[in-house]
Amino acid sequence: MLEHMPTRSRLHVPAPPARPGQPPDFSYLQLSPPGAVARPETTASWRDTLPLATGLIRVLDDAHRAVGPWNPRLEAADLQVGLRHMLLTRLFDDRMVRSQRQGKLSFYMKSTGEEAVSVAAGMALQPGDMLFPSYRNQGLQVVRGRPLVELMCQLLSNTHDMCKGRQLPVMYHSAAANLFSISGNLATQFPQAVGWAMAAAIKGEEHVAATWTGEGSSAEADFHHALLFASVYRAPVILNVVNNQWAISTFQGTAGGEQNSFAARGPAYGLPGLRVDGNDFLAVYAATRWAADRARTGGGGTLIELVTYRAGAHSTSDDPSRYRPKNEPEHWPLGDPVERLKQHLIALGEWSDARHSALSEELDAQVVAAWQEAVTHGTMNEGPRLDRDLMFDDVFKELPEHLRRERELLRAELAAAG
Amino acid sequence: MAKMNMIQALNSAMDIAMARDPNVVVLGQDVGFFGGVFRCTDGLQRKYGEHRVIDTPIAEGGIIGAAIGMGVNGLRPVAEVQFADYVYPAYDQIVSELARLRYRSAGDFHAPVTVRMPCGGGIRGGQTHSQSPEVLFAHVCGLKVAMPSNPYDAKGLLIGAIEDDDPVILLEPKRLYNGPFDGDPNKPAVPWSTHAKGEVPTDHYTVPFGRAEIVRAGTQVTIIAYGTMVHVAEAAAQALKLDAEIIDVRSLVPLDVDTLCNSVCKTGRCVIAHEATRFAGFGAELAATVMEHCFWNLEAPIQRVAGWNTPYPHAFEWEYFPGQARVALALKAVMEPK
Numbered sequence: 143m144l145e146h147m148p149t150r151s152r153l154h155v156p157a158p159p160a161r162p163g164q165p166p167d168f169s170y171l172q173l174s175p176p177g178a179v180a181r182p183e184t185t186a187s188w189r190d191t192l193p194l195a196t197g198l199i200r201v202l203d204d205a206h207r208a209v210g211p212w213n214p215r216l217e218a219a220d221l222q223v224g225l226r227h228m229l230l231t232r233l234f235d236d237r238m239v240r241s242q243r244q245g246k247l248s249f250y251m252k253s254t255g256e257e258a259v260s261v262a263a264g265m266a267l268q269p270g271d272m273l274f275p276s277y278r279n280q281g282l283q284v285v286r287g288r289p290l291v292e293l294m295c296q297l298l299s300n301t302h303d304m305c306k307g308r309q310l311p312v313m314y315h316s317a318a319a320n321l322f323s324i325s326g327n328l329a330t331q332f333p334q335a336v337g338w339a340m341a342a343a344i345k346g347e348e349h350v351a352a353t354w355t356g357e358g359s360s361a362e363a364d365f366h367h368a369l370l371f372a373s374v375y376r377a378p379v380i381l382n383v384v385n386n387q388w389a390i391s392t393f394q395g396t397a398g399g400e401q402n403s404f405a406a407r408g409p410a411y412g413l414p415g416l417r418v419d420g421n422d423f424l425a426v427y428a429a430t431r432w433a434a435d436r437a438r439t440g441g442g443g444t445l446i447e448l449v450t451y452r453a454g455a456h457s458t459s460d461d462p463s464r465y466r467p468k469n470e471p472e473h474w475p476l477g478d479p480v481e482r483l484k485q486h487l488i489a490l491g492e493w494s495d496a497r498h499s500a501l502s503e504e505l506d507a508q509v510v511a512a513w514q515e516a517v518t519h520g521t522m523n524e525g526p527r528l529d530r531d532l533m534f535d536d537v538f539k540e541l542p543e544h545l546r547r548e549r550e551l552l553r554a555e556l557a558a559a560g
Numbered sequence: 561m562a563k564m565n566m567i568q569a570l571n572s573a574m575d576i577a578m579a580r581d582p583n584v585v586v587l588g589q590d591v592g593f594f595g596g597v598f599r600c601t602d603g604l605q606r607k608y609g610e611h612r613v614i615d616t617p618i619a620e621g622g623i624i625g626a627a628i629g630m631g632v633n634g635l636r637p638v639a640e641v642q643f644a645d646y647v648y649p650a651y652d653q654i655v656s657e658l659a660r661l662r663y664r665s666a667g668d669f670h671a672p673v674t675v676r677m678p679c680g681g682g683i684r685g686g687q688t689h690s691q692s693p694e695v696l697f698a699h700v701c702g703l704k705v706a707m708p709s710n711p712y713d714a715k716g717l718l719i720g721a722i723e724d725d726d727p728v729i730l731l732e733p734k735r736l737y738n739g740p741f742d743g744d745p746n747k748p749a750v751p752w753s754t755h756a757k758g759e760v761p762t763d764h765y766t767v768p769f770g771r772a773e774i775v776r777a778g779t780q781v782t783i784i785a786y787g788t789m790v791h792v793a794e795a796a797a798q799a800l801k802l803d804a805e806i807i808d809v810r811s812l813v814p815l816d817v818d819t820l821c822n823s824v825c826k827t828g829r830c831v832i833a834h835e836a837t838r839f840a841g842f843g844a845e846l847a848a849t850v851m852e853h854c855f856w857n858l859e860a861p862i863q864r865v866a867g868w869n870t871p872y873p874h875a876f877e878w879e880y881f882p883g884q885a886r887v888a889l890a891l892k893a894v895m896e897p898k
Contacts, residue, residue, distance in 0.1 A: 272633070306666040315665050322632065323665040327656045333622050334657065337629025337637075344585065344611045344635065351629070363649065367622030374617060536667045537702050539725045542770065542814045 156395030162463060166473035170395075171449070172196065172403075173475065176203035177210020181428075184436040188414045195405040195415035198449060201424035202482050206489040214266075214428040218492035224265055224423055225487060228257035228480045230505045231281045234290060235454075237509045238297060242458045246521055247297050249311045253278045255421070255453030255471070258479035259354070259384050261285055262426035267352060267380075267434055272338050274322040274331040274353035277312050278384070278452075286319040290512035300520030300528070306535070307528045328359035332368035332381060336443070339379035340371070350437040352380040352430070357404050357447075358389020358397045369411040369445060376442030380433045381413075383445065384420065386452035391465035408445030420448030421479040424486075449476065530556070564760040565752040566737045569711035570600045570676070573718035574638060576764050578608050581636060584722055587614040587623060588640030588676075597642055598678060598737055620650035624675065628658055631671030636722055644679035644731060645691045658727045659702035674721040674728045679707070680788055680835050681867075681881055682735035682745065686874035692787070692836035692867070697729040698812045698845070704769050705812040707731040709790040710740070710757030713810055716767030723766065733787040733835075743792035743883035770814035774823070778805035781829040781894055784820055784846055786810060789833040789865070789882065796887035802895070812842060820846065821853035828859040829894040833887055838866035863890035 159167035179197040182190050203209050216224075235252035242250040253260065260281025264273070275282050283293055295302035297311040304315060315323035322338075325331060335353035342349050355365060360383050372379050383404045387394050398404075408415025414436070418429045426448060433444035451474040455462050487493030520526040530552065534545045541549075564572065578584045586601055592615035595602030605613035616623050620641055627637035641647045647654070654675065662670040681690030697705045704726050708714035714732065721728035735741050739750045740757075752758030775790060780802050783793040786809040797804035805823050809815070824830045830850050832843040843864040850862055865882045872880055 274629075304666060304668070305664060308666065309664050313664070315668060317665075317668040323661060323669050325657060325664075327652065330625065330653060330657050333625025333653070334629035334632065336622075337626030337631075338633045339629070340626060341630040341633035341635045344630075345633075363621050364625055364653070367619045367625055370617055370619060371622050371626050375614075536663045538704070539662070539667075539670070543817075544814060 156400045158393035160467050162467055164467060166467045166470040168473060168475050171475060174198040174200060176200040181211035184432055185441060188409055188412055191414035192409055195409055195417055196403050198417050198419055199425045199429055200419040200422050201428060202422045202486055206485040208424055212425060212428040214424055214431060218490055221483060221487055224261055225483050226501060227261040227281060227284045229502060231257045231261065231284050232480060233506045233509050237513065239458060247311055248522060249458055251277050251312050251457045252454045253280050255478060256384060256386055256450045257281050258423045258426050259420045259448045259450055262423045263430040266427045266430035270349045272320045272322065272349060272351045274335040274351060275324055276354045276356060277324055279354050282321060283314055286321055288316055288319060290509060291516045294512055294516035295519055298516060298521050301526045302519040306532050329355045329362035329364040332364045333371060336368045336371045336377045336379050339377035340375050343378055348438050350378040350380060350434055354382040354384055356389060357383050357385035357394045357399060358392060360404055361397050369407060369413060372443030373411040373413050378437035379443040380430065380437065381443060381445045383447045384450060385447050386450045388452050390456040390460055403447060405445060405447035413443050413445050415445045417447045417449060419476055420450030421476045421482060423479055423483040561759050562762050563753040563758055564711045566711045566714045567598055567600050569715035569760050570718055571602060573715040574601065574604060577719055577722040578612060583634055584636045584638065585612045585614065585630065586638045587616050587627060589616055589618055589642045591615060591640050596640060598734065620646055621653055624650040624653040624658065627673045628653060628671040631673045632669055636672050638674045638676060638722055641675060641677040643689050644677040644693050645688045647677055655700050659700045663702060670725060671727060672725045674730060676730045676732060678734035679731040680733040680735055681872050681877060682741060684877060687871035690872035694731050694812055695836060695842040698842055703813060704728045706769060706810055707733065707787045708810060709736065709787055709808050711752055711760050712757045713767050715760055716765050719764060720766035720769060735788050740791045741788055742795035745878055769811045770816055772810055772816035772819040773808045774805060775808045776806040778803040779827060780804060781831060781891060782807060782823040782827045783831045783833060784809060785833040788835055792884055793833050793887055796884040796891060799884060800888055800891055802891060817849055821850060824850050824854040825857040828857050830862045831865060831890045831894055832862065833865040833882060835867055835882060837869045838864055839869045841866050860894040863894050865890045
């Protein structure tokens with residue numbers, strides 16, 4: 143029975159717990175104590191994973207210890223690498239937002255507060271695994287060793303842009319690093335990742351595909367097609383929903399998160415659904431590893447919901463104080479992923495504030511140096527520019543006659559304009 | 561050579577492509593065990609197995625999305641959309657993803673997907689089984705788009721499409737699956753075995769994209785058509801005893817501008833015929849192209865023959881269909897301008 147049994151139908155429009163001027167309220171979040179959620183074998187039936195879809199897989203406790211069955215027992219050196227990747231991602235983001243504010247970039251999207259979602263998952267996967275990122279997964283680029291200069295040249299659409307000036311900033315790709323091209327249309331990569339995984343299974347390869355989308359775009363039909371195809375064909379794929387609570391101004395309830403978790407959509411399709419503390423590096427690593435091991439051994443796909451918080455704006459084009467309380471980020475109950483891993487390493491005796499500051503300085507200097515190099519290849523306003531003829535390439539494999547003609551027309555137009 | 565109808569020709573194309581390249585896979589609704597609702601994939605699953613001829617859920621967006629991922633991972637998927645009328649749930653995957661993947665990744669990624677879809681009316685399909693949406697694909701940069709009018713071209717275009725590294729949309733006029741159709745539903749059906757283009761090589765060959773075919777050489781008027789309308793146009797011109805040059809466009813993208821325009825410059829008169837609705841139809845592009853190239857040679861305004869700007873009504877299929885009468889009026893209009 144509903145708490146207040148209605149007597150007639152009434153349209154329910156989900157409302158976030160707080161808008162600007164109201165006190166932040168995350169009481170809607172269902173939290174499990176760290177270490178409390180059981181870890182089934184990777185060969186378990188999806189039916190035996192049901193509690194994982196509504197519980198919350200957590201490893202790091204409030205005393206910064208790793209507890210419970212999901213503890214991946216990583217070496218301190220690996221944790222330090224993870225911390226380094228997350229910190230680099232954050233510093234890179236901060237510098238790029240500043241560059242956008244200074245008019246040097248047209249647009250940017252940062253991932254602040256969500257670094258573990260990409261970095262821990264990326265580290266849990268193998269280089270041969272194919273990643274189909276969303277636009278807020280720059281941590282995957284960092285984990286896969288993409289040079290910062292290369293990423294920045296994409297942001298600048300300059301002469302060294304991997305996309306030859308055809309994509310908005312942050313829509314990176316690297317065929318060599320198995321990082322798929324980011325679309326900009328939402329959730330389209332979901333069924334593509336499943337298709338990639340189906341092909342891997344058809345060819346008898348052991349690689350898995352992993353893909354990410356936001357909780358907001360999980361409303362797209364592509365998301366549901368992906369879950370269905372993953373289930374039907376037992377495709378070796380990891381489908382990640384990054385539930386960062388906000389889709390621009392729309393809170394997760396509008397995407398369907400009010401009545402049930404996003405992870406719970408997995409079991410509805412016969413896939414395990416893991417609901418994971420997305421700000422807990424160890425939990426994200428362990429859950430991804432579980433899903434990857436399961437996929438690699440014929441167990442098929444897994445849906446992972448990463449419960450996290452978008453600490454910054456959606457992009458440089460919106461101001462979150464217009465739609466959510468200014469101080470909401472401070473009240474997020476699952477903390478900050480960088481700070482939590484740092485404190486864990488300190489608790490292990492493998493890190494210190496001094497080392498952290500030193501690392502931070504080193505990485506920031508790396509970002510600054512990379513920027514200085516990237517701008518030598520051109521910026522939006524000055525320096526070398528991409529050859530305009532390139533805009534007609536790659537529409538088709540070979541340049542067809544009608545595009546050859548248009549290329550001539552553009553040349554003539556530019557010549558006429560002087 | 562063998563006598564083949566268009567279904568057998570398409571089947572032969574997929575069979576040959578699958579035999580030659582283990583990366584060719586077929587997927588779609590009912591394509592596997594059953595062999596497709598029009599039988600185009602009949603026997604392929606038995607021959608190549610369930611991993612290469614895959615029955616899918618009823619989810620066109622999922623089919624094309626998965627096909628793109630397969631293509632990125634080295635396969636050459638041939639996706640069947642059961643009716644062109646059903647393609648719209650997949651439109652975003654085709655337009656935003658399939659068509660633009662090579663461009664947006666500067667050539668680092670591509671998906672060599674062929675999308676087959678039966679199109680067109682004349683089979684009592686009503687408004688959801690009769691559409692000709694070719695212009696919705698021709699308008700999208702990065703897609704090759706073709707519509708065969710006979711078994712020979714169907715096989716050659718499909719093999720070419722599968723082997724092509726660019727994505728291809730192949731629209732198959734389903735009224736032509738079993739025989740040529742001149743637009744008169746009251747005449748007994750004619751099988752492809754009676755038609756020269758029903759003679760199809762059993763081996764591998766391709767029909768190149770970007771090449772129109774002069775179906776009938778003539779001097780008085782050029783009729784530019786594709787799909788079912790090629791046959792309707794031929795019959796209409798013959799009935800009027802016109803020495804018409806009839807051109808089968810075949811490949812909408814890339815478009816063989818030279819063949820079309822050389823003909824119109826020669827004859828000075830042009831009728832453009834397609835089954836799809838007229839407004840902003842592909843005929844508008846053809847008319848504009850012809851006008852740009854042949855304006856000073858034209859003796860009369862270009863005429864377009866098309867379906868009405870309504871959905872395809874079940875009860876008035878033949879009033880909707882641009883049959884010989886509509887083509888004849890257009891021909892008379894270009895031959896006797898006021």
